[in-house]
Amino acid sequence: MKQLEIAIELRKEGKLQESNEILINLANAHPNDSIINYQCAWSFDVLGLEKNAVLYYEKAISIGLPDKELRGAFLGLGSTYRVLGQYKKSKEVFEKGLAKFTQDRAIKVFYAMTLYNLNEYSRAMEILLYNLAQTSSDDNIKNYKKAIEFYSDKLDEIW
Structure with a gap:
């Protein structure tokens, strides 16, 4: 068209x-x-x-x-709900998107922002830290990749 x-x-x-x-x-x-x-x-x-x-x-x-546009629509709608302060709807949309596109890092990062807005700080940080460790090209991050991944879901633990 x-x-x-x-x-x-x-x-x-x-x-x-x-x-x-x-x-x-x-x-x-x-x-x-x-x-x-x-x-x-x-x-x-x-x-x-x-x-x-x-x-x-x-x-x-x-x-x-189609999948390419569907990814964008889930990301766009979830993000839109988040900026409108409709955090529960945002979370639902991102979870639907992640159920279909389990490896989509952009959806994961925006989902983490929504979790932050819902005071789910530990889960938000876990997602962000894990994705940072997985994707960073920074040598210092790469040197500590295993440690960052290990601690990503253990931020409240005292050793």
Whole structure:
């Protein structure tokens, strides 16, 4: 669909409002197109209009998306709920995303932020420390990788 490609290109060029307007029109014309709904949600997110994004993310997920877009939709919706202060909904969305995409580190990191907001500090730190140890290219982190991983879920233990 040519209009969808134009809207995505406009977003890439930083013409966020123009992109959003096209995507709103496309979503109205094609309400059951999951990709359009996903792209429309994303367009609201980049404008800082998270409340407007929720409905489009939810619709895109419920209609069904290819895995690449589904990952982005879970991340976008979970993050949107988090910034709106709807932490329990955020947690639910991230847990659904992690059930499908068990190794997705971006979802894990955003999930940890939500856990922090829910005062689940130990679990949040465990996730962050483990992912830091697994992904860091910093030599000093790599030197202590095993220790960081070992202690990631034992922060409250006294030896």
